[in-house]
């Protein structure tokens with residue numbers, strides 16, 4: 001079986017999720033090439049050595065430039081904080097490597113433009129890990145929209161709700177610093193629901209939004225006395241008009257008490273509706289206006305059958321899958337992209353359009369009123 005050596009830059013949460021995906025992929029899907037877990041990279045040698053051992057990598061590096069220079073690495077996977085995406089991705093593209101980058105692509109629209117331009121010139125395959133596209137229930141929602149079974153789409157309604165930083169004593173991690181993360185809830189989890197809206201309904205023509213930081217100072221270290229300023233949003237909300245004529249509402253927050261990771265959307269069309277909730281990832285709620293009047297109502301589809309994308313590779317119908325499987329599906333389609341030479345969606349250009357919406361929401365929240373994403377920069 002053909003193989004492609006993978007070099008993973010980063011080894012914390014997303015490093016574990018991506019490592020698991022590379023390990024599981026060839027055990028459940030016929031892939032050609034198959035990923036070979038050549039090396040994982042991190043600046044802390046003790047930490048990355050342990051990660052290589054625990055997560056199943058053949059070797060480790062402590063300098064991403066060394067990783068990229070290796071002849072046995074053909075695919076570079078970037079799961080580091082957003083402020084380092086640009087430099088690592090540009091170096092990997094320059095070296096002629098295929099690239100997958102965690103979301104969002106960059107911390108600014110200008111950075112994203114540089115990365116798209118370099119990707120076009122590299123001729124290699126690229127993608128951004130908006131993994132929720134590859135939940136089977138999301139794929140079914142797309143099928144229903146694309147086949148016209150919901151009719152003319154009128155509404156998109158999405159929330160991505162978390163609550164992990166509600167405690168004011170939660171420390172000032174990198175995600176709460178603009179110079180490292182680019183933005184807060186908006187770019188971290190808002191990016192996911194923007195990408196899902198673009199995947200399912202197409203482009204956004206204008207937005208009007210707001211952003212809020214509830215806790216403005218936090219301890220630099222857990223339990224420490226010294227504090228630092230929070231420079232990103234804790235919550236963001238915006239309205240959108242789609243190019244299709246549909247209207248949308250988006251909300252992303254890390255202060256929704258009790259909502260641990262509730263990524264949910266509803267689409268309303270002239271012939272019906274669908275509703276997805278990551279907390280019930282294997283289900284899609286559907287409603288069709290043509291159902292007989294006496295039995296009309298939302299019904300739950302269990303999206304675990306062989307007729308559903310990806311699901312058949314795992315278990316018999318009804319044996320549900322989870323969050324980590326969306327990463328396996330992402331890597332499956334990436335391997336196919338490398339085989340065919342065609343970047344799997346969302347590629348860097350798709351991710352640039354997401355970045356343009358993030359940028360427009362930030363400009364709107366800064367007093368810009370209704371604001372149009374600047375898609376034309378590429």
Ligand code: SOE
Nearest residue numbers: 013103131162188189192261
């Ligand atoms: C933190 O908000 C986070 O890990 C995001 O960065 C991921 O993209 C999301 O899938 C889960 O939550």
